[in-house]
Amino acid sequence: MQNPYTWLDDSLATIRRANWYRAVKTVDGLPGATICLDGREMVNFASNDYLGLAGDERLIAAAVEAIQTLGAGSTGSRLLSGHRKLHRDLENAIAYLKGTDDAVVFSSGYLANLGTITAVVGKRDLVLSDAYNHSSLKNGAILSGAQVREYPHVDMDGLRGLLQEHRNHYRRCLIITDSVFSMDGDLCPLPEILDLADEFGCMVLVDEAHGTGVFGENGAGCVEYFGCRGRELIQMGTLSKAIASSGGYVAGSSALIDFLRNRAPSWIYTTALSPADTAAALAAIQIIQSEPHRRQKLWQNIDYCQELLQKNLLNHQECGEWQYGNVTQTGISNPKSIDARSGSSRRAIPNPELYRLSVLPSSSPIICIQLPYPQAALEMSQYLADSGFFAPAIRPPTVPTSRIRISLMATHTRDQIKGFVECLGN
Ligand SMILES: Cc1ncc(COP(=O)(O)O)c(C=O)c1O
Structure with a gap:
């Protein structure tokens, strides 16, 4: 019998030949504008820590205190033994920053997208997705079992065309888009997307991973920057970039958040965010607002x-x-x-x-x-x-x-x- 794992070596050889091979680099010490990479001091242009808070002593102190008072891990899922008041404080702070009724915190941004998309659409539904969306949006859409169609990057005529052709054949329709495209740095035309969603009766999920803390007068993200606060939509984001910790969130109406707490598998069936991550994120949001x-x-x-x-x-x-x-x-x-x-x-x-x-x-x-x-x-x-x-x-x-x-x-x-x-x- 041939070894059933030999294809791995063949596949790796192909990846190397194409110059697509990837490997990790080791960073030592505190994160910042300069880092020690593989033993060498370097100016760091590879960090998502846009506001330079990941090494901030106030975040570190908040994380240390949380570990000392609440322990290293949260020991269970939020609905079982994992929920702490600190989680709720963070969710309230996110909802306040975003100007929404409520928010829910996930263990990562990736899980927030997977859990939310799979909760709000299914087999009878349609997902329309920008071609350059982040992997977590794309995989969330696939996992949901909905019919997924990509529109050309930021092309509103393309989106309208898909809506005209397909919208009526499905129960619900969800439009998903990054607000700041993570590998390009350009923005989605959010007001136009929301207008199309209103016209065709669609939900919109906007991924503010790279927008939060960076855009808008209060740092609430591109929704604020584009003057779209108060319009009904699903705002998702991560705690791992400008918020300088780890974890993800969704902010929106009370009904949406309540529904996700009952139906998002990647929230229900996973261990709650650690006390240290939660406390650091909460400290960062306070700094984003006050500085x-x-x-x-x-x-x-x-x-x-x-x-x-x-x-x-x-x-x-x-x-x-x-x-x-x-x-x-x-x-x-x-x-x-x-x-x-x-x-x-x-x-x-x-x-x-x-x-x-x-x-x-x-x-x-x-x-x-x-x-x-x-x-x-x-x-x-x-x-x-x-x-x-x-x-x-x-x-x-x-x-x-x-x-x-x-x-x-x-x-x-x-x-x-x-x-x-x-x-x-x-
Ligand atoms: C646009 C976008 N969405 C989601 C994620 C996932 O966030 P997290 O790193 O918290 O899983 C990322 C980050 O890697 C991202 O760039």
Whole structure:
């Protein structure tokens, strides 16, 4: 009999040949704008800790106190022995930040998406999903058993077309979208999506993983930024990025949250968030509300970085204008991308292959520098690492085309950003 596991080696060899192989890197010490990576001090452009709170002493103190008073683990699921007052305090704080009736905390953002989508739709329903949505949204949709159809990235004509063709054949319809697209940094056109949802009688789930703490006057996310507070929708997010802890949440109406507590399998059948994670997240939300200067500093860094990229990559002059959907190896067609600040749509330049580097349009701390193929992205990432900058290469199958993806933090200095852009332009 042939060993039934030999295919694993064959598969790994294929992954390596395609330059798609991935491996972990070890970070030591506290997280921050500089980190110790595989024993070397580096400027960190790979963190989702947008406000620089993961190493903040107040979060650490809150987590330590929670461990000392409540223990290391929560010992059971929320409906059995795992529920603590601290969980409820965090849920109330999230609901207050988001301006919703209520919220429920999951053990991760991934589980929040899986649990929510599978709870609100099933076999008789339709899910319409942006083609560039995060894996947790896509897998939640598949797991729900609903009919899933993707619309081209941020393409509202495409979404309308699908609604006109299919909406009437299904009981419920759920539109799912990232608010800030995690691998591109652009935003979904949320007001238009909500208008279409109203017109066709659909629910909307917006994933605010990269929006919360970053967008909106109070840091409530893109729903606030786009002036959509008060409109009925399902707001999901993670506690692991600007909130600098671990866990996920859903915020919405009392009925929605009550329903999820009764029907979301990834909430009911899993151990409650640990006391340390819960306390750290609660401390972070308080800081997000009381220290808006952190968000302001982050946006100053974003503007500064974009300005430098425009200047320093001038020889690749379509910087910021080029979008990858039109030229991918996979042939995906991407007619439009929305610049949320100007609201304008941008067209692709005719022959992007002429450009060695180009920067994808972004309206967020996530900025992607496009490269023609995986090996080029790996080499660029290694070159940056040799120069002291941790800026990972992101390759297929995570994204259709290869790129360096950086995320900016409030705690980056201007010198660090300048050094990075100069290194890139050399
Ligand atoms: C858009 C998006 N949604 C969901 C998640 C999952 O969140 P978590 O890391 O808390 O599982 C992530 C993060 O990785 C994300 O980027």
